[in-house]
Amino acid sequence: MEVKTSTKEKFTVISGLPDQLSATMTEELCRQLTSYLEAPLKNIVLNMEGVSDIDEVAAEKLVRMQQEFYERGASFVACCMPPTLETKLDDYDLLELMNVTPSESEAWDIVQMEEIERELLDDEPDA
Numbered sequence: 001m002e003v004k005t006s007t008k009e010k011f012t013v014i015s016g017l018p019d020q021l022s023a024t025m026t027e028e029l030c031r032q033l034t035s036y037l038e039a040p041l042k043n044i045v046l047n048m049e050g051v052s053d054i055d056e057v058a059a060e061k062l063v064r065m066q067q068e069f070y071e072r073g074a075s076f077v078a079c080c081m082p083p084t085l086e087t088k089l090d091d092y093d094l095l096e097l098m099n100v101t102p103s104e105s106e107a108w109d110i111v112q113m114e115e116i117e118r119e120l121l122d123d124e125p126d127a
Contacts (some may be wrong), residue, residue, distance in 0.1 A: 001028045011037060011043035011075065011111045013104065017051050026058035030065045032075075042074035043115070045107040049080035059094045066098060075099075075114045078108040 004016035014033070018025060036042055046062075052061075062078070069076035079101045081089075089095035101107045 001025050001032075003029070003032070007041065008045075008108070010041070010115060011045050011108070012041060013045045013047055015047035015049065017046075017048060019050060019052050021051055021054040021058045022059065023055055023057035026061045030061055033065055034068070037069065037072050037074060037104060042069070042072070043111045044069065044074070044076050045104060045111065046076070046078045047080050047104060048078050050080070051084055052084050054085060054088055056092045056094075059089055059092050063094050063097050073114075073118060075111045077101060077107040077110050079104050 001018070002016070003014050006013040014029075017029075021029075033044060038042055066076040066078075077099045080103060080106070081100060086095060086100070089098065101110060101112065
C-alpha cells in the first residue's frame with residue numbers, strides 16, 4: 001500500500017489511506033509503521049481523512065499498533081476521521097481505546113504534550 005508521508009519537527013504524518021481499510025491493508029500499513037519505531041523520529045500522526053470504512057480486524061490491528069508505539073515510548077495519534085468511521089470504530093468498542101483528534105494541528109499538540117510528559121518522567125529521580 002502506498003501512502004504519503006510528511007515529516008514534521010516531532011512526528012511523521014501518514015496520509016493518503018484508501019477509502020476502505022481491510023485487515024490485509026492494515027497489516028501492510030502496520031509493517032510500514034513499525035519501521036518508524038527504529039527511526040530517530042518515532043511519533044506518528046495517522047491522518048484518516050477519506051477513510052470511510054474499516055473492518056473490525058483492521059481496526060483492532062490499529063489499536064494494537066498504537067499500544068506498541070506507546071509501550072516503546074512513542075506517540076501514535078489518529079486524526080481527521082470522518083464521522084462514519086468514528087461511528088464504525090465506536091460500534092466495535094474500539095474508538096475509546098484510540099488516541100483520536102479532530103485535526104492534524106490538535107494531533108501535533110498531543111504529540112508535543114506526550115513528548116514533554118516522557119521527558120519529565122525520564123527526569124524523575126528513582127524512589
